[in-house]
Amino acid sequence: MLVLFDLGGTLESDGVLRPRAMETLRELTDLRSGGRPAVVLGLLSDSRAPAGPADVAAIVAEYRTLLGELGIRRFFEPLSRHVTLSAEVGVRKPAPAVFRAAVARADPTLGFGDVLFVTEDAGHVRAARRLGMTAVQVRPSGGAGGDVAALPDLLPVVRDLLTRGPAGLAATPGEARTLLGGHVVVTGDGAADRRPAPPGELRVAGAAAEQLVLVVQNGESFRVDHPEVPVLLDAGRHLVVELEPEVARRLEGSGGSCWTLRPLPAGAVVAAAPAVEGLREVPDPVRRCVDRLSREELAADLATLVAHSTRHSASGSFDAAANWAAAQLAAAGFTVTTQPVPRGGGRCRNVVADRSGTGPAPRDVVLVTAHLDSVNRLGPEAPAPGADDNASGSGGVLALARALAGSLAGSWALLDLRLVLFGGEEQGLLGSRRHVEELSGPERARVRAVVNMDMIAGRNTPERGVLLEGAAVSRDLIDALARAAATHTGLAVTVGLSPANSDHVPFIDVGIPAVLTIEGADGTNRRVHTEQDTLPPLDLDLALEVLRMNVAFVAETLAGG
The missing domain is CATH 3.40.50.1000 (HAD superfamily/HAD-like)
Incomplete structure (x- = not known):
């Protein structure tokens, strides 16, 4: 607690x-x-x-x-x-x-x-x-x-x-349980039970329980950076490791946007399956928006973005990609501005696209975001096509803009819509932090929801899946996205409540409901932040499923849902 x-x-x-x-x-x-x-x-x-x-x-x-x-x-x-x-x-x-x-x-x-x-x-x-x-x-x-x-x-x-006991998580006296999807970590007296642990259960007794650390990683970035650290439990994006306190303190903050360390919470739900209640009837404007998604246009956008040898935030290629993306958003009918991100380099900036709703002012606003930059862990000069991380998310923002563009002219879209392509994410969420810092108190209060897309096209599991990662403040948003997934897709949905390493975090840090939509089991993806993050391994059908979920949610919310 x-x-x-x-x-x-x-x-x-x-x-x-x-x-x-x-x-x-x-x-x-x-x-x-x-x-x-x-x-x-x-x-x-x-x-x-x-x-x-x-x-x-x-x-x-x-x-x-x-x-x-x-x-x-x-x-x-x-x-x-x-x-x-x-x-x-x-x-x-x-x-x-x-x-x-x-x-x-x-x-x-x-x-x-x-x-x-x-x-x-x-x-x-x-x-x-x-x-x-x-x-x-x-x-x-x-x-x-x-x-x-x-x-x-x-x-x-x-x-x-x-x-x-913690809300919604029962444990026997003297015991603490932490849920990570289909896995559970048990510490305390019950962990000393000599009987074999059931599948998916990790028991840690004695002083070792105090040294349990939760790792939230992008791809397999933590395991690549620290192969010497034994992993006690592997739940894809989430790992449980045992670290001496001084080692944990030394590593704290060194993972950048690749991985994060936290003490493993006692009696908490880190990841779980969503509870999806009765599905709603789909309004015609929402269905029309979902049906406008185009596989061919998405593929073309990804090819354009990946054609740059790198989209490192300080590079000329990032500048060219930002100019091109801004033109695409303007063509879809959005008012486009740019926001400098000085810490990311002279060319680093956010591309911000706005479309006003028809409801009475002051109106709430829905944000859909992704980061445009890419990186190779070997350095800024190394090839970084960044197909999955994060041409897929950036292309998803453009696809959503086109899917909604034709319908936004109608009177049904009451709320404002803002699309943001961030720079500097790979250098430490610089673009999203800048955007949040420059929002006034009244502007922050207007934000109804933030949907962030980061890595939505890497299929790492037998069935196509998506992880909805947020915090307790995001639960209503997570539930609405899960309901949209159940209505419009065949995605297997999991929920994570330990947000890290992407552009939803700065919003959550100031109390704004935000959710990362990311491919399921992204922790098995070894291609991110290397020259191997190219187009051929991508599953565009997975990306389209994630987009159907996101477009449906955004359209319904804009209509006042």
Whole structure:
């Protein structure tokens, strides 16, 4: 579970820790479930408003300095995941988006029902409870009231919540279970059972349970980079490995956009099959949009993109590909602009295409995104055709634009539509981070959903499949996409709740519902980020199935669905 604290007035007052704050944080950190840490600690604080995007880094640095001066910084490491400031999100408490951002960033596998929010502010307690969190008001310093009188009084509350177990995942006492699709990891007393483990079950007992690490990888990138690390469980995109803490800390953040390490969450669903309820009747505008998808046009677009020897973000070929894609989007009736991404190089930019809806202003907006750049792990000069990663996703955005173009002129499309081809994804999600940073608070609040396409044409399983990867904040979006897949395709759908390594992540980090649509079992794909990522291995029928799902969802949502 996540224990999410406010800082000012709750843990500290006038630069001094409140009585027994340090002991309370230490005792929470020591709690265990199935031999693994039972609690993740987080901070959610309002901060001064930034003068502009460049000012956010200074505000974050000031806050981190304060944590160091208070002596509590170590409880919230890594700070990039466990600390959320209103300056980063664009809104202040009690706005729901700032709570969503903090939970998604700290542990995306958790829903609001798995969160305890602690503050001295009664209004913020009410806001958290409306979202479904457990929320506790600590008595203000020198004041009266509150749900608990002092910080140590939180410990019985946390222990009681832990006995109920994580939402939707039952385990026997003394045991913790983590689900990864058709696999389960069991730690604690039950893991010491001497009977053979059932197929798909990994049991880890004793101290080794604390060293379990979740790897989220693109292709087999982690296994290629670190063949020396033994893999305890292979679930395709997700791996479970055992790493000494100092080794895990050394590797933290070194995977770039290829792979990410996280502590394996105790009692969580990392990946699962979706629950698809009754299918809806398909409206005529939605069906017409789906039927406009063209295999021939998709194949032609992929051939054009792959004809560049590389689409590295700093190259002239990326510049040429961006100009060509912008022209295609303009021809489909979109208003096209570009957004510089300076950190990606002088030519790096995002291509942004907008089409207005017919509903009353201010309207929500739906985003469909993909990254246009490609990379070879051997360096920027090495051949990087990037057919699957990510000509397939970029071509998918163009295909969706054409499929919707003819119908968007009608009055049925109430919401706005924005298509974005990002640069700099392979260098660390630079384009998507830039786009999110430059969205004002009101603009972020307008975003109804983000559908990201990254690697949609590599068939790695006997049946064509798609992974819908998001976070708890994305569950409604995931369910709607799964319903569209069941209605319009024969795709086998799996759901991942540990987002990493693609352009949906910066949106989730600020509380915006976003989902990556990616080929199923992409963890078996060894071609990505090499010169072998070419057209012949691609399965265009898989790409078209993913596109049918995405087009159907977008069309239905634009119509107000």
